[in-house]
Amino acid sequence: MPGPREDAPDKDTVALDEDELDILDAIRRAAPKHHIDHKLAQTYGVWTVCFRRYCRETGVPWLWMSSVSDFMDFLDKHPKVSAPERNRALDGIMFYITDVHKKRKEGETSETDRSSDVPRSTQSLFAKMLLRCDVRLTEALQLRFEDVDVDERSVTLPGGAERNTRTVSLPDTLNKGLKHHLQRVEDRTDTTNPFLFGRRREATGDTGSTETEIERSTELATRVMQTFGEDLADEE
Numbered sequence: 001m002p003g004p005r006e007d008a009p010d011k012d013t014v015a016l017d018e019d020e021l022d023i024l025d026a027i028r029r030a031a032p033k034h035h036i037d038h039k040l041a042q043t044y045g046v047w048t049v050c051f052r053r054y055c056r057e058t059g060v061p062w063l064w065m066s067s068v069s070d071f072m073d074f075l076d077k078h079p080k081v082s083a084p085e086r087n088r089a090l091d092g093i094m095f096y097i098t099d100v101h102k103k104r105k106e107g108e109t110s111e112t113d114r115s116s117d118v119p120r121s122t123q124s125l126f127a128k129m130l131l132r133c134d135v136r137l138t139e140a141l142q143l144r145f146e147d148v149d150v151d152e153r154s155v156t157l158p159g160g161a162e163r164n165t166r167t168v169s170l171p172d173t174l175n176k177g178l179k180h181h182l183q184r185v186e187d188r189t190d191t192t193n194p195f196l197f198g199r200r201r202e203a204t205g206d207t208g209s210t211e212t213e214i215e216r217s218t219e220l221a222t223r224v225m226q227t228f229g230e231d232l233a234d235e236e
Contacts, residue, residue, distance in 0.1 A: 014222055014225050014226060016049065019052075020049045020052065023045060023048055023049055023052065023096065024042070024045040024046070024049065026096075026100050026101075027041050027044050027045040027048065027092075027095070027096060027100055028041050028042070028045065030095075030099060030100045031044075034095070034099060036095070037214075039211055039214045039215065040214055042214075042218055043088065043092065043214050043215075043217045043218045043221070044088075044091065044092030044095055044096065045092070045096075046092075046218045046221040046222060047088065047089040047092040047093060047217075047221045048092050048093050048096045049221075049225070050089070050221045050222075050224055050225050051067075051068070051071050051089070051093050053225050053228060054067075054070075054071050054074060054228065055067050055071075057228045058070070063097060063101065065127075065128060065131040065132055066117055068090075068093060068094075068097075068127045068128075068131060069117060069119050069124040069127055069128050070117075070124075071089075071093070072086065072089075072090060072119075072121055072123035072124040072126075072127055073119075073120050073121050073123075073124050075089060075123070075224075076120070076121035076123060076124070078224065080220065080223070080224075081220065081224065083122075085217055085220060086121075086123045087123065088217055089221065090123050090126065090127055093127075094127070094130060094137070097131075098130075117173060118173045118176045118177050118180075119173070119174065119177035120177070120180075122181065122184070122197065124177075125174070125177045125178065125181055126140065126197060128174055128177065129174060132171055132174055133155075133168050133169075133170065133171075133174070134168055135155075135157065135168060139157045139158065140197065141195070141197055142157075142158045142195070143155060143157070143158075143195065143196045143197065144193050144194065144195055144196060145182065145185060145186070145193050145194055145195075145196060146193045147196070148178055148182060148196070150175055150178065150179045150182070153169060153170045153172065153175040154167050154168060154169050154170055155167070155168055155170060155178075156168075178196075181196065182196075
């Protein structure tokens with residue numbers, strides 16, 4: 001997402017500051033270690049910059065759990081952002097936070113981080129679970145309906161090659177969010193014991209995405225940034 005050029009007026013562009021350029025460069029350099037294609041890395045970078053712009057526009061802390069949750073809710077209401085695109089945006093942000101950004105401050109999930117917010121969208125709930133609990137991405141994607149115990153405020157994570165089956169306690173707000181999500185899952189399927197994040201699970205891993213789809217995703221993230229002022233003003 002380079003800055004504007006006079007010889008390409010029809011391109012969707014946003015001028016970037018030095019910190020945003022550093023984000024793009026850091027993701028680009030980290031991508032090969034995680035077997036991420038350079039085009040997808042660019043998309044991850046632009047969505048991460050888009051998230052940073054959202055934080056600045058709304059005055060919420062950058063890289064905090066509640067801010068990721070809020071951004072997912074914002075995208076959930078955006079008329080031009082589809083569920084697969086929200087998933088890709090979340091993938092990019094989570095990749096930056098967990099695998100690229102190595103200097104996170106301790107206490108990012110302190111009492112000043114609005115932990116009292118109940119996640120509303122599926123993406124918001126998914127992000128909050130990964131950031132607030134000892135749950136890996138692959139484990140979250142394997143969770144099924146019967147793995148959740150809302151009365152005990154816990155989830156049972158399936159075992160794998162590196163970890164045995166274990167139970168993880170849930171913060172109260174996350175438990176409430178999961179309770180609402182269980183109802184959503186139940187309403188949308190007739191499958192016995194379905195995956196909690198079934199659609200999210202199918203969309204994970206952009207290996208099936210074409211280069212054109214990834215390029216469109218980059219352009220979409222840029223357009224979202226361009227409309228922040230107008231869209232956020234309308235919500236007030």
